[in-house]
Amino acid sequence: MxxxxxxxxxxxxxxxxxxxxxxxxxxxxxxxxxxxxxxxxxxxxxxxxxxxxxxxxxxxxxxxxxxxxxxxxxxxxxxxxxxxxxxxxxxxxxxxxxxxxxxxxxxxxxxxxxxxxxxxxxxxxxxxxxxxxxxxxxxxxxxxxxxxxxxxxxxxxxxxxxxxxxxxxxxxxxxxxxxxxxxxxxxxxxxxxxxxxxxGHPLAVPSTSQVRVPGQHPSHYAPRARVVLVEPETVIAEAEAASESGHQVGVFLPAAFADVPVKAHAVVAVPASPAAYAQGLYGFLREFDQQGCDLIIASLPAEQGLGLAIANRLRRAAGPRHTV
The missing domain is CATH 3.90.870.10 (DHBP synthase)
Incomplete structure (x- = not known):
């Protein structure tokens, strides 16, 4: 410290x-x-x-x-x-x-x-x-x-x-x-x-805005590995299919399927707590890169509470890669 x-x-x-x-x-x-x-x-x-x-x-x-x-x-x-x-x-x-x-x-x-x-x-x-x-x-x-x-x-x-x-x-x-x-x-x-x-009143969350602020680029918060978003119930099938086709796959395994075995290069069990998931999200993505994954399969959490921010980051991570 x-x-x-x-x-x-x-x-x-x-x-x-x-x-x-x-x-x-x-x-x-x-x-x-x-x-x-x-x-x-x-x-x-x-x-x-x-x-x-x-x-x-x-x-x-x-x-x-x-x-x-x-x-x-x-x-x-x-x-x-x-x-x-x-x-x-x-x-x-x-x-x-x-x-x-x-x-x-x-x-x-x-x-x-x-x-x-x-x-x-x-x-x-x-x-x-x-x-x-x-x-x-x-x-x-x-x-x-x-x-x-x-x-x-x-x-x-x-x-x-x-x-x-x-x-x-x-x-x-x-x-x-x-x-x-x-x-x-x-x-x-x-x-x-x-x-x-x-x-004391609802707040809008527009998909686009005239005000430029950090984090609005289509690709942001992205690891080297390509991120693909799928429905939670298809995560395991998609990961195993990608593995069989030769990819080094990292998987964000939804909490509902935490006890289901999955054939993949690296697996992270998504924490049941949204706060714990948010705290660990970027570390998980970096770990997949460090383990040599070239593809990450993930699903979006429920978009309420901190789940809204987590879903936003995963969408940006899966977005079309930027060029500068």
Whole structure:
């Protein structure tokens, strides 16, 4: 676990325009000074991320919100009060201190307060905000341990803060609060049901949006192996057929079939708990790659609670692969 000396060193790296991998409750982020356009541009270079894809600004507390954004509606204040620190990102109008490099050229900016002691200690020591997309190559599986970051980005990161494994395991929920009614742009660690309970009305989850935010590319969160989604009752048959045709198959075995033997190269029994599944999802995908799988067979969970975020990530992982 990162020490106070590590925190101070990381803060110095940020002040010097460097990049720091920091742990959050969701995934590890690749952080830079949110007011330094050159450092922000380096994030895009290291990740191979298109510069039109906005980044999330991470703050130390909700009290800093007005220093970074404009025109904060009541709904945003309510959500921040209930879910910050936590895996919720709010899209608001950009304030003058946010460079356009961080927003993909947009006049909106995504902001959140992470719920991790190491991230909060770094933000306090640094004394400012950081932009921090996931610390991996664009489109690939997000890292949930410090070793994941080191394995993927190596020396491209100036300093890695180790905060242990991430507890949530999937990225934050992104809610647009710039329109007439809040809208979920990306499901994540805060569930739709929890948001609706706080706001007192249903929230839309549009399949497409005019607001660009992280995680909307058709292929995202993808392992090297190709991911194929099938119905839960056909997972075993599809996996065994693919194995017989010569594929090295990894299988996400649904909890209902956990006791059924399956002939495949690697098998992960899906945890019955959605929280445990979300926490382990990216690690499972990385493990299939490490075991040499070239095909992963999976099914979608029920799209309620954290199942909505898990299904979103699996669909993106199975999407047509991007080219940059």
């Amino acid at each position: 990162a020490s106070s000396k590590d925190i101070e060193k990381a803060a110095g790296v940020l002040r010097a325009g460097g990049l720091v991998a920091l742990p959050t409750e969701t995934v590890y982020g690749l952080a830079a000074d949110a007011m330094d356009p050159a450092a922000i541009s380096r994030i895009f270079q290291v990740k191979g991320r298109p510069p039109s894809h906005p980044l999330i600004v991470h703050l130390a507390g909700a009290e800093q919100l007005d220093a970074w954004v404009q025109d904060v509606p009541v709904a945003a204040r309510v959500l921040a009060e209930h879910f910050w620190p936590g895996p919720l990102t709010l899209v608001l109008r950009r304030g003058p201190r946010v460079p356009l490099e961080a927003t993909g050229g947009l006049e909106t900016v995504a902001v959140r307060v992470p719920d991790h002691p190491v991230a909060l200690a770094l933000l306090a020591a640094f004394g400012g905000g950081v932009t921090a997309p996931s610390a991996n190559r664009f489109g690939s599986v997000s890292p949930t341990t410090a070793n994941d970051v080191r394995a993927e980005l190596g020396d491209a990161v100036d300093f890695v803060l180790d905060g242990g494994p991430c507890q949530v395991g999937v990225e934050s929920t992104i809610v647009d609060v710039t329109g007439e009614a809040p809208t979920i742009l990306r499901p994540g660690g805060v569930t739709r049901e929890d948001l609706e309970a706080v706001l």
